[in-house]
Structure formats: C-alpha cells, structure tokens
Amino acid sequence: MEIFTPDNVSFMLGGFAKTLVISFFAIILSIVFGTVLAMVKQFCKGKLKVFSLLVSAYIELFRCTPNLLWILFIYFTVKGNDVVISVLAFTIFTSAVMAEIIRGGFNSIPKSQFEAAQSQGFGFFASMRLIILPQTFKTIIPALFSQCTTVIKDSSYLAGINVAEFMYTSKVVMAKTTGLEGVLLVYGFVFLLYFALNFGISLLIRMYQRRIAAA
Template identity: 80%
Template sequence: MEIFNAANLGFIMGGFGNTIIISALAIVFSIALGTVLALVKQYAVKPLSLLVSAYIELFRCTPNLLWILFIYFTVKGNYIFISVLAFTIFTSAVMAEIIRGGLNSIPTSQFEAAQSQGFGFFATMRLIILPQTFKTVIPALFSQCTTVIKDSSYLAGVNVAEFMYTTKVVMAQTSNLSQVLLLYGFTFLLYFVLNFGISLIVRAYQRRVVAA
C-alpha cells in the first residue's frame, strides 16, 4: 500500500495545522500569564509573591506530560482547549522566570525617572519597563516557543489529533520499512523547517539589535 496518498497527506497536514494552532495559542497565553506572574512575583506584597513563587516552582520542577495527563482526565472540553490549557499552565511558569530575568536587567534609574515624571506603577510598566524587558528577553522567549512546538508531540499520548498522532495513525497502515522511514523523514523535515524558521527569526532580530 502506498502510504503517501492524498487522503493520508491531508490527514497528516491537518495534524500539523493543529500543532501550529495549539502551539501558537499556548505561546500567546503563556506569555500573557507569565508576564502577570513575573510582575506579581517581582513587585507584589510578600504573600502574593510567595504564592506565585510556589506556582512557578511547582510547574518548573514537574514534567509537562504529567500536567497534560492531569488536565486531560480532569477538565472537560474539546481537545484544542484542553491542550492549550495544559501547555499554558506549564509554560507560563517558564515564561515568568524569563520575563522576571528581563525585569531584573532594567536599571532602577528607569523607575526613578518615571516616578519623577509622574508616572504611576502601571503606566511605568506599560510604557517604559515592559517594552525594554521584552526587547531583552525575546531570544529566550523564542527559544521557549520552539520547546512548546516540540513538546506538543506529547499530546499524541492522549490521542489529540496533532502532528505526531496523525503521523502515527498513518504509519500504522504499513509495515514496509522504507515507507515508515520515509514518513519519519517527512515528519522530521516539517518539524525542522518550522523550528529552524523560528531560529532564523531570532538570529535576524539579534543582528538588528547589535547593529542598532
């Protein structure tokens, strides 16, 4: 049986599209939640800061797959929602530490200058501190984005129709070694192109920052 037919390729590429959708949504929500977590840990009163620190350490010190399984078996919803939720609660902890590192790199004189101009805390963060912070941490954030894309393959273990799952289903149709290897090569190529493309964007950004 020829494994690379129109139906199989359409099925596989549908899974690839789901991988991109899940990863993109998880990255956006993780950065948003991670920013809030970083700000609370860095600047909030101690009880809140400690609570956020506990959240961050809980997810940073446990495997992503554990939370995928936990969310899958405890939360009701479609597979896109469940997948995005599982990755967001985990990845936001990592993003929070990346963003907090960027916050720590901003000189305190920036805060003093903002206060002297009458800026409040939120205005200072939105207009002065966070733009500089994200400029600093963009390479690290993009690196974490590639990790999310690669780790999305864990979802195949809970039968989410992402790229690895659809590839696995098609692969089960044949025992021909050459076709299996060809399918592996195709899967490798698409993952590589997607993640290498992100790496090229990061390198271009870094060159532009250095040139500026």
C-alpha cells in the first residue's frame, strides 16, 4: 500500500498543524504565567513572603515530576476538547520552568536599574513594564527559545491520550502498513518535520546570540 497518498499526507500535516497550535498557545501562556510566578517569587517579601513560598512550592512540584504525569492527570480530571486539555496540561507544567528562566533573568539585572527606576518616580509595576522586563527578556531569549523546542518535542506525549497531533496521526498512517519500509518512511517524515522546525528555532537562537555578541 502506498503510504504518501494525498489523504495520508493531509492527515499527517493536519496533525502537525495541531501540534503547532497547541505548542504556540502553551508557550505564550507559559511565558505570561511564568512571568507572574517569577515576579512573585523574586519580589514578594515581608508580609507577602507566604506568596513567594507558595510559588516556590508550585515550581518545585512541577519541576520535580514528569510532564506526562500532568498530561494524564489533566486528561482524566478536566473536561474539554483535546486542544484545551493539551494547552492546559503543558501550561501548568511549562510555567514552572519558564518562571525559573525568567527569575534567572531578573537576577542578571543590576540592582542599580531598580534603584534608578525608583529614583525617577516609577512604581513597581511601571518599573517592571518599562525597564526591568524588557532587559530581562532580552537576556533570556536563548533560554526561552530552547524551552520552546522542548515544548514542541514533548507535544508528542499527547499521542498517549489520543490527541490527534502529529505523532498520533503518523501512527495512524503507520498502522496501515505492515512493511518495515512503510514504517521507516513515516518515521522519516516525522523526523524531517520535527527536525526542520526545531533546527530552524536553533538557528534563530544562534543568530540572535551572534547579533548580541557583535553589538
């Protein structure tokens, strides 16, 4: 049986498109939520220290447990369509990783930047939005992009809960053949698309790092 028929290719590319959609929204939401977590952990002190401790517990909980565990947990406990479930599962896990990356960026900003913002009359949130966060994200872009590739690759775990992402649709097509050649062809197709996407992101990271180094 011919593997790469128009229907099979369209089916697999549809799965690839779903992978991109899930990864995109999970990454964006994880950056937003991770930024909030990082700010709370880094800057909540004194009477607000309890919030910093809660965030620290959240981060450690998800960093020390496997992503697949939370995918399965969300799948069995949350009702919704497969995209919503997938994005939620990846967001709650990846936010913990993003929070630590962003907090590392905060630590790289000299204290004089905070003091200068305060001396100019900026409040905390204005200082964050206009001065600290732009510098922080400029510093951590390589690490953020690296985590993006991890999210894209780990989206293949969703095949285990029958989400019709790229790996799942490829397995469906693969099941139509009993020959080793067909299996290898499908795996090769999966390899090429994942590699092209993630290698492209890696090239962007390298270009950015060279640009920063030359500045």
